[in-house]
Amino acid sequence: MINVAVSGLGNLGKYAIEALESTTDMQCVGVIRRPESLGTRQLDLRGVPDFDSAESMERAVGKPDVMILCCPSRKVCEEAEFYLSRGYNTVDSFDIHSEISSTVKRVHEFAIKANRASIISAGWDPGTDSVLRAYFEAMAPVGTTFTNFGRGRSMGHSVAAKAIKGVKDAVSITIPMGGGRHSRLVYVVLESGETLSAVTERIKADNYFAHDPLQVCEVADSQALEFVSDASHGVLLERTGGFGSVSNQQFKFDMRINNPALTSQILVSCARAVTRMAAGAYTMIDVPPVHLLAGERFNIIEKLV
Amino acid sequence: MINVAVSGLGNLGKYAIEALESTTDMQCVGVIRRPESLGTRQLDLRGVPDFDSAESMERAVGKPDVMILCCPSRKVCEEAEFYLSRGYNTVDSFDIHSEISSTVKRVHEFAIKANRASIISAGWDPGTDSVLRAYFEAMAPVGTTFTNFGRGRSMGHSVAAKAIKGVKDAVSITIPMGGGRHSRLVYVVLESGETLSAVTERIKADNYFAHDPLQVCEVADSQALEFVSDASHGVLLERTGGFGSVSNQQFKFDMRINNPALTSQILVSCARAVTRMAAGAYTMIDVPPVHLLAGERFNIIEKLV
Numbered sequence: 001m002i003n004v005a006v007s008g009l010g011n012l013g014k015y016a017i018e019a020l021e022s023t024t025d026m027q028c029v030g031v032i033r034r035p036e037s038l039g040t041r042q043l044d045l046r047g048v049p050d051f052d053s054a055e056s057m058e059r060a061v062g063k064p065d066v067m068i069l070c071c072p073s074r075k076v077c078e079e080a081e082f083y084l085s086r087g088y089n090t091v092d093s094f095d096i097h098s099e100i101s102s103t104v105k106r107v108h109e110f111a112i113k114a115n116r117a118s119i120i121s122a123g124w125d126p127g128t129d130s131v132l133r134a135y136f137e138a139m140a141p142v143g144t145t146f147t148n149f150g151r152g153r154s155m156g157h158s159v160a161a162k163a164i165k166g167v168k169d170a171v172s173i174t175i176p177m178g179g180g181r182h183s184r185l186v187y188v189v190l191e192s193g194e195t196l197s198a199v200t201e202r203i204k205a206d207n208y209f210a211h212d213p214l215q216v217c218e219v220a221d222s223q224a225l226e227f228v229s230d231a232s233h234g235v236l237l238e239r240t241g242g243f244g245s246v247s248n249q250q251f252k253f254d255m256r257i258n259n260p261a262l263t264s265q266i267l268v269s270c271a272r273a274v275t276r277m278a279a280g281a282y283t284m285i286d287v288p289p290v291h292l293l294a295g296e297r298f299n300i301i302e303k304l305v
Numbered sequence: 306m307i308n309v310a311v312s313g314l315g316n317l318g319k320y321a322i323e324a325l326e327s328t329t330d331m332q333c334v335g336v337i338r339r340p341e342s343l344g345t346r347q348l349d350l351r352g353v354p355d356f357d358s359a360e361s362m363e364r365a366v367g368k369p370d371v372m373i374l375c376c377p378s379r380k381v382c383e384e385a386e387f388y389l390s391r392g393y394n395t396v397d398s399f400d401i402h403s404e405i406s407s408t409v410k411r412v413h414e415f416a417i418k419a420n421r422a423s424i425i426s427a428g429w430d431p432g433t434d435s436v437l438r439a440y441f442e443a444m445a446p447v448g449t450t451f452t453n454f455g456r457g458r459s460m461g462h463s464v465a466a467k468a469i470k471g472v473k474d475a476v477s478i479t480i481p482m483g484g485g486r487h488s489r490l491v492y493v494v495l496e497s498g499e500t501l502s503a504v505t506e507r508i509k510a511d512n513y514f515a516h517d518p519l520q521v522c523e524v525a526d527s528q529a530l531e532f533v534s535d536a537s538h539g540v541l542l543e544r545t546g547g548f549g550s551v552s553n554q555q556f557k558f559d560m561r562i563n564n565p566a567l568t569s570q571i572l573v574s575c576a577r578a579v580t581r582m583a584a585g586a587y588t589m590i591d592v593p594p595v596h597l598l599a600g601e602r603f604n605i606i607e608k609l610v
Contacts, residue, residue, distance in 0.1 A: 101607045131440065134609050135437075139567060139574070140570065244326060249567060258551055290590040304439050305426060305590060
């Protein structure tokens with residue numbers, strides 16, 4: 001039995017607890033939360049005890065084998081270092097693509113020093129999409145892969161829109177246009193006295209939005225925002241390519257999913273995998289697929305290969 | 306530079322040479338063929354020297370790092386043992402699903418004894434489809450995966466149809482019916498004096514065909530058979546599933562390809578990977594995806610993750 005703990009009880013933490021409950025080889029021994037939140041959201045905790053620190057968790061239930069970091073990407077390095085140094089393996093869904101490589105290098109040092117393993121960017125993009133892009137290249141080395149996101153709510157763009165002057169609240173929807181290009185549909189609640197046209201111009205000028213077609217729509221309040229999108233998301237990965245005289249090898253991966261639920265499930269599968277890796281920091285392309293699954297290797301070969 | 310040799314110059318061997326030619330980190334140093342074939346099919350050899358034995362190849366070009374076995378599945382064990390014991394790593398596209406597990410166990414012993422590595426069943430099914438089935442389970446542990454093959458020519462069923470009494474030559478096409486079920490469309494050239502209805506009954510009685518809807522069509526001769534199907538094939542892998550309260554996570558992988566060309570490309574990517582594996586026998590679910598690709602790990606992370 002692999003003992004797993006969760007850091008944070010947002011959407012990811014909540015689904016991670018539920019995904020752990022569905023396994024036969026892992027159990028969730030505790031959740032670390034802010035002291036002021038302790039004991040709230042009993043339904044999301046599903047009977048798992050919550051603690052305000054690693055120390056108090058260890059006193060009550062011992063050291064877990066793995067900590068699933070359900071924190072914002074900006075806190076991943078710090079939390080990974082903290083929990084690795086306490087002797088836990090860690091997994092996270094760090095999603096700032098341009099900083100994955102440097103994050104792996106930093107966390108690798110912490111992991112080697114602690115003789116533990118860490119899987120960085122365990123989610124769907126980065127994550128399983130990255131793995132598929134790797135296989136697509138291995139299957140057709142010459143060609144172009146398009147990653148078409150959506151339709152779905154983009155967390156990064158929603159946060160960026162909320163930070164714009166005159167915007168009280170916002171949700172940004174990503175809509176695929178083909179060829180790996182996207183348009184943005186942003187729903188905003190305006191601060192009083194602001195006009196939609198002025199706010200639209202400011203959003204258009206923001207680096208997050210400047211490069212894509214944009215439409216901004218006003219809604220009355222935050223409650224109305226909750227009705228413009230649920231947690232559904234998706235991706236269409238496409239590659240057409242070949243090698244030498246071989247052309248027109250065509251690959252498509254199409255996925256329609258509950259976004260945080262899938263990320264949490266992948267975190268949980270990677271929590272299993274990380275206990276099977278040598279000390280160091282990894283991304284999902286470094287992890288043998290068989291490590292993600294419960295059960296004996298030869299049973300998996302007989303069932304799936 | 307990884308030195309690779311190829312055993313056999315059928316469709317797979319021919320495409321493997323071409324796929325190797327398209328890499329920057331591998332080169333094809335020789336092809337082992339039957340003595341009576343030596344020097345023929347210059348176009349397929351693409352300037353690569355052919356030899357009638359491992360001994361003569363080693364005398365001329367030295368020991369390769371990897372041997373790609375482009376032989377029938379039934380000969381894989383024997384050839385793997387032979388080349389592993391000579392100190393080569395090996396890859397093959399062994400495709401008898403029910404015997405993969407036992408083949409891995411047997412070849413593992415040869416590989417450990419020789420301190421070399423072997424990747425078994427490196428193709429698309431078994432192979433990359435197996436890997437995708439593993440990821441689909443890791444992403445949605447509860448659910449059903451359907452593997453829908455085709456439309457394309459089935460080598461196994463074509464060989465089985467040719468072996469039926471009264472059949473001079475045959476091609477069997479696999480047509481997907483959904484839900485992982487398939488119908489068979491068999492084109493036959495009859496022996497003189499045979500009737501289509503008698504031959505159809507015999508094909509229907511064969512274990513290869515007894516479980517699926519079947520249609521048998523007569524064509525005049527083997528030349529006409531060549532016009533009923535090319536090398537195109539494909540698969541649609543589908544999974545709908547979830548965990549706990551999460552349902553309706555939907556995954557689809559759709560691929561349309563030149564069949565032997567894709568198998569050979571995957572063999573070549575696995576020839577690269579096998580040089581990065583510890584001694585032993587593996588299938589593709591045991592291989593970290595990053596090992597399949599040329600170049601530095603951190604460059605790959607920056608480009609694909």
